[in-house]
Amino acid sequence: MASRFLFNAALWQELNTRIPTARNVRAAVAYFGTGGASLLPLRAGDSLVVDMSLARVRSGATDPREVKKVLKRGVAVFSRATLHAKFIVIDDVVIAGSSNVSNHAKNDLDEAAVLTSDPSTVARARSIFDQLCTEPVRKDYLAKCIDEYRPPKFGAGSRGPSKKGVRVVQSKLWFIANLRYSNIPEEEESSATAITTKASKRLLDFEKCEVDYSHYPTKEAFFDHLREGDWLIKCIREGKGYDVWGPARFLGIESYPRGNGRRRYLLLVEKPLDAEATRWSVLRDRCPIPLPTKPRRLAVPSDENADALLRLWDSQGHFKKPRKRRT
Secondary structure, eight states: OOEEEEETHHHHHHHHHHGGGOSOEEEEESOBOTTHHHHSOOOTTOEEEEOOOHHHHHHTSSOHHHHHHHHHTTOEEEEOTTOOOEEEEETTEEEEESOOBSHHHHHHSOOEEEEEOOHHHHHHHHHHHHHHOOSBOOHHHHHHHHHHOOOOOOSTTOSSOOOSSOOOOOOSEEEEEEEEOOOOOGGGHHHHHHHHHHHGGGOSOTTTEEEEEEEESSOOGGGGGOOTTOEEEEEEEETTEEEEEEEEEEEEEEEEEEETTEEEEEEEEEEETTOOEEEHHHHHHHOSSOOOSSOOOEEOOOHHHHHHHHTTBOTTSOBOOOOOOOO
């Protein structure tokens, strides 16, 4: 039996990887909102149960226009007014968690789920799902729902998602962009040196690595998402392109006062002594996942993709040359 905990982007990555190639999918999600048909790529032969009661449609929780899209694909859709569960049976695994299916859930909310292949759990989920499929969505009812639908409102008086909190992003590999080669002011060097000297005690390989840092004049929001031990790939503007430095282990964020109530922030990493930079264009040619034309800050939520990227560098921070094909 295999079980995994999925959080935020990892949850949607798992769904979009498994569903398109699955033999059969049974999805029970309370609310199927805007973007649902794209987020859950169900196909002919699959089944979906949602709360498509008029109350949920009028509140915007379930968007009947999205339901219409999956019906056109040949998906069997059922409505259940008491449904609040969220679980999806994909062949021989079940994913059960907190998330409804909508752009709001994917982009603005913190969602979690557990994936398991335990045979008894999967069998029980299938059985419960089949018991929920009692009220098929018919053509006339769908038309009434579309007529009654009103877009959702997030937060008091707002027209979009609430921005009260910062959404948690977790990833073991990050691209850090918007950087330039720039020294800190000379009068601040002693403060930075004191911080890096202290951080050197946390090096895992002090003989082959050193503490390196990027400095910021203000605290960046993404700092709160980094965890000690994450891998960071720095992309630094140089000439008409970008230098890309191999994966370095994140050590932490430290800061010191720099006058007038301001502070300077140091993003500290453990970097191989012999590390060399490659160019962004070279990385894009070899990268196992699509990358933008120009670097931008990017989390790589999939462990599989992160591992594939990490393997492009050796332990000394050198970008590996592609193997020559045998002729």
